[in-house]
Amino acid sequence: SAVISQKPSRDICQRGTSLTIQCQVDSQVTMMFWYRQQPGQSLTLIATANQGSEATYESGFVIDKFPISRPNLTFSTLTVSNMSPEDSSIYLCSVRYDGNTQYFGPGTRLTVL
Amino acid sequence: EDKVVQSPLSLVVHEGDTVTLNCSYEVTNFRSLLWYKQEKKAPTFLFMLTSSGIEKKSGRLSSILDKKELFSILNITATQTGDSAIYLCVLSLTDSWGKLQFGAGTQVVVTP
Numbered sequence: 001s002a003v004i005s006q007k008p009s010r011d012i013c014q015r016g017t018s019l020t021i022q023c024q025v026d027s028q029v030t031m032m033f034w035y036r037q038q039p040g041q042s043l044t045l046i047a048t049a050n051q052g053s054e055a056t057y058e059s060g061f062v063i064d065k066f067p068i069s070r071p072n073l074t075f076s077t078l079t080v081s082n083m084s085p086e087d088s089s090i091y092l093c094s095v096r097y098d099g100n101t102q103y104f105g106p107g108t109r110l111t112v113l
Numbered sequence: 114e115d116k117v118v119q120s121p122l123s124l125v126v127h128e129g130d131t132v133t134l135n136c137s138y139e140v141t142n143f144r145s146l147l148w149y150k151q152e153k154k155a156p157t158f159l160f161m162l163t164s165s166g167i168e169k170k171s172g173r174l175s176s177i178l179d180k181k182e183l184f185s186i187l188n189i190t191a192t193q194t195g196d197s198a199i200y201l202c203v204l205s206l207t208d209s210w211g212k213l214q215f216g217a218g219t220q221v222v223v224t225p
Contacts, residue, residue, distance in 0.1 A: 031210055042201065042215040042216065042217050042218055043156070043201075043213075043215050045212070045213070048210065090154050092154070092155060092156075096210065096211065101145075101147065101158060101161050102147070102158075102205070102211075102213060103158060104149075104155045104156050104157070105155060106154055106155045107153075107154030107155045109154060
């Protein structure tokens with residue numbers, strides 16, 4: 001299985017500011033994904049991040065709000081821009097590694113005041 | 114819309130009990146069915162099921178898939194307080210990268 005780390009693990013931010021979350025994988029993977037989990041909800045896919053191409057966003061998510069970088073096959077960042085309290089969530093990166101299994105990073109718990 | 118329905122939504126059991134978690138789905142074409150355990154933040158992988166009728170086991174946990182009746186179950190025997198978590202049933206769909214369809218999860222609380 002892949003070992004995935006995320007930074008920061010948690011943060012408390014003021015509304016109107018931006019936060020960049022980093023995701024590092026211990027091996028090269030083609031596809032990385034960013035998910036959001038709002039309180040009491042299941043996971044929702046934000047976007048798919050492939051190295052060398054622009055991220056593909058799901059319905060309801062836009063690049064201006066959630067810009068993503070994927071500079072190489074082991075690293076990605078997700079920025080939550082111009083935050084509001086509604087952005088308070090757990091943000092998770094994941095990778096598809098061996099076959100059909102997806103592994104998740106430890107998550108970033110974001111609270112926006 | 115594809116649906117993955119988990120039941121019950123939550124349950125409370127005593128240590129030592131056996132629990133059975135259910136997952137029914139309406140998708141007929143998928144790559145695999147996955148079970149995850151989510152404690153604080155990140156879901157951790159438990160099982161991947163691709164074939165009908167073949168039980169997967171890992172310690173006190175086991176799972177099986179029935180593609181004819183469109184459901185899967187996750188069993189936990191001799192439960193411990195460390196089994197308290199949300200258990201997610203997830204389908205890996207057959208699009209180009211296996212997009213995931215999540216169930217809402219079953220919250221299990223194991224009391225001493």
